[in-house]
Structures are given as C-alpha cells and as structure tokens.
Amino acid sequence: MKLFSGNSNRLLAEEIAQHLNVRLASADVDRFRDGEISVRINESVRGIDVFIVQSTHAPADNLLELLLMIDAAKRASARRVTAVIPYFGYARQDRKDQPRVPISAKLVANLITAAGADRVLTMDLHAAQIQGFFDIPLDHLYSSPIFVDFFKKLNLSDLVIVSPDVGSIKMARAFAKKMGAGLALVDKRRPKPDVAAVETIIGEVEGKNVLIRDDIVSTGGTLVEAAVALKRNGAEQIYAACTHPVLTAGAVEQLNRSPIEKVAVLNTMPVQKTDNDKLTIISAASLFAEAIRRIHLEKSVSFLFS
Ligand code: R5P
Numbered sequence: 284m285k286l287f288s289g290n291s292n293r294l295l296a297e298e299i300a301q302h303l304n305v306r307l308a309s310a311d312v313d314r315f316r317d318g319e320i321s322v323r324i325n326e327s328v329r330g331i332d333v334f335i336v337q338s339t340h341a342p343a344d345n346l347l348e349l350l351l352m353i354d355a356a357k358r359a360s361a362r363r364v365t366a367v368i369p370y371f372g373y374a375r376q377d378r379k380d381q382p383r384v385p386i387s388a389k390l391v392a393n394l395i396t397a398a399g400a401d402r403v404l405t406m407d408l409h410a411a412q413i414q415g416f417f418d419i420p421l422d423h424l425y426s427s428p429i430f431v432d433f434f435k436k437l438n439l440s441d442l443v444i445v446s447p448d449v450g451s452i453k454m455a456r457a458f459a460k461k462m463g464a465g466l467a468l469v470d471k472r473r474p475k476p477d478v479a480a481v482e483t484i485i486g487e488v489e490g491k492n493v494l495i496r497d498d499i500v501s502t503g504g505t506l507v508e509a510a511v512a513l514k515r516n517g518a519e520q521i522y523a524a525c526t527h528p529v530l531t532a533g534a535v536e537q538l539n540r541s542p543i544e545k546v547a548v549l550n551t552m553p554v555q556k557t558d559n560d561k562l563t564i565i566s567a568a569s570l571f572a573e574a575i576r577r578i579h580l581e582k583s584v585s586f587l588f589s
Pocket residue numbers: 447448450451477479497498499500501502503504505506
C-alpha cells in the first residue's frame with residue numbers, strides 16, 4: 284500500500300503514516316503560475332493499494348486536489364484507490380429543502396466517484412444518509428469512541444448529553460448511552476444562514492453538568508447559544524465535543540467568551556490553537572490508521588465502531 288496526502292491536512296496524514304509505520308509517498312501537489320492545481324505522483328503506484336488523505340473543507344481547491352490526485356493514481360494503474368476524507372465538506376446541502384438549491388453532497392459524491400475512487404473512508408458525516416450518495420463502498424467511522432475516552436477521564440458527575448439541534452439527536456443519544464448519561468435537546472432555529480437562535484431546552488438540565496455533542500463547530504453560534512440557554516436553565520459546568528473544527532473567523536474568541544468550560548475537537552481539519560483558548564484538540568490519526576490497515580488487509584472495519 285501507499286499513503287499520499289494533498290495539502291488540506293498534511294499534519295494528520297503524516298501522523299496516520301507514523302501509526303502505520305510507513306512514510307508518506309511522494310507527490311507534488313502545487314500550483315501553476317495562473318493558480319491552477321498541478322499534480323504529479325513521483326513514484327510508481329502500478330498494482331498498488333493507494334490511500335489519499337484529503338479533507339474537502341473550503342476552499343474548493345481541497346476538493347479539486349483530491350479529484351486530481353485520484354485521477355493521477357488511476358491513470359498510473361493503481362490497483363485500488365481509497366479517498367480518505369477525514370472531514371467531508373459540502374455536506375450541509377444534502378437535500379432539496381428549498382426551491383432552486385443544489386444537493387451539493389450528492390454532486391461531490393458523484394465527482395469523487397467519477398474521478399475514479401474505488402472506495403471512501405470518512406468520519407461523522409453531517410448526515411449519515413450521505414453514505415447512500417456513493418455507489419462505491421464507503422466506510423463511515425464514528426468519533427464517539429475517541430470522545431468517550433477523553434470525557435470519561437474527566438469524571439464528570441451527574442452528566443447530561445445535549446444535542447444542540449434535532450439533526451444531532453441520534454449521535455447525542457448514542458453518546459449518552461456510551462457515557463451512561465442522560466439526554467436533553469435544544470430547540471434550535473436558523474433565522475438565516477450561519478445564525479443560530481435557541482427557543483427552548485427539552486429535558487432536565489438543572490443542577491447537572493452538561494456536554495453538548497455536535498458534528499461541526501463553524502461560527503460557534505450553535506454552541507454559544509445553546510450554552511447560554513443551558514445556563515439560563517440551571518446547568519452547572521458546560522462542555523462541548525464537536526468532531527470537525529471548521530471554526531470560521533472569530534469563532535474561537537466567541538467560544539472563549541461563552542460559559543463553556545472546554546470544547547474538544549478532532550484534527551480532521553487543521554486548527555489554530557493558542558495556549559489560552561478553550562479548545563482541546565484530540566487526534567483522530569490512530570483510528571484512521573487502523574481503519575486503513577484493516578481495509579488494506581481486507582479485515583472488518585466495524586470492529587472500530589465500538
Ligand atoms: C448543524 O446542523 C450542525 O450540526 C452544526 O450544529 C452547525 O454546522 C454548527 O454551525 P455553527 O457553529 O456555525 O453554529
């Protein structure tokens with residue numbers, strides 16, 4: 284097997300390579316002078332099981348790098364190409380819920396398939412049904428075991444897991460079960476894109492420590508609004524676990540000013556962290572490495588879900 288990386292998340296790719304005890308294979312993923320992406324794989328991949336690590340968050344160049352790398356590997360006669368997409372971007376428009384909107388997640392799935400990927404490995408898709416947008420095998424990892432491990436060590440008593448919107452309820456329920464904690468739900472509305480407003484909290488949080496479980500933290504609005512409402516409803520300490528740290532400009536500062544004690548995120552995409560902020564970054568590298576090893580050896584991946 285050979286492991287390649289685009290430019291979106293090279294640090295994670297290097298960490299995965301270390302866990303697998305391999306070196307990152309050599310490829311130039313650069314720009315022509317006019318800004319177009321140029322890709323060249325520098326070693327033979329004929330008959331090889333190729334894994335390309337690349338998250339597809341904005342800018343769209345990240346997605347295009349992945350597509351071009353897949354194409355290069357296929358045309359160089361790789362035996363199998365697996366797109367390893369720690370954060371699958373363009374997932375938020377996943378259905379036609381208004382007139383004249385795209386189903387971006389389906390289009391991106393089509394592009395990855397058309398480029399020649401044989402399979403996909405990803406984590407905590409924004410909506411699990413996006414798996415069905417692919418007509419090639421897709422392994423969907425869950426980050427929950429990583430967060431369960433982390434938060435169990437904090438020994439938080441009287442804990443309630445909070446889903447910050449109906450979209451995250453299944454993930455929060457499964458998490459609550461694993462943590463042996465209660466469950467509550469925030470009734471979140473989006474008056475306009477990127478703005479979150481909380482109406483009510485469904486469930487008992489008074490006098491409890493709470494942990495908000497979400498897949499993405501972007502502007503931070505969802506977490507902050509939820510935390511303020513939870514405090515209003517008598518919650519004690521508030522924590523958050525979000526898989527993908529999209530973190531747009533100003534989000535970290537907003538989280539720092541909020542009543543949240545700690546926000547744990549994974550390194551599925553690059554994160555800037557300072558000593559004083561509330562972010563804790565946990566690596567997903569060993570989980571991805573083990574999944575890659577199992578895919579390569581044709582072993583079960585579902586073992587990793589528990
Ligand atoms: C929404 O459905 C997602 O699960 C997240 O709650 C959302 O993407 C977070 O966005 P923001 O941090 O901008 O509120």
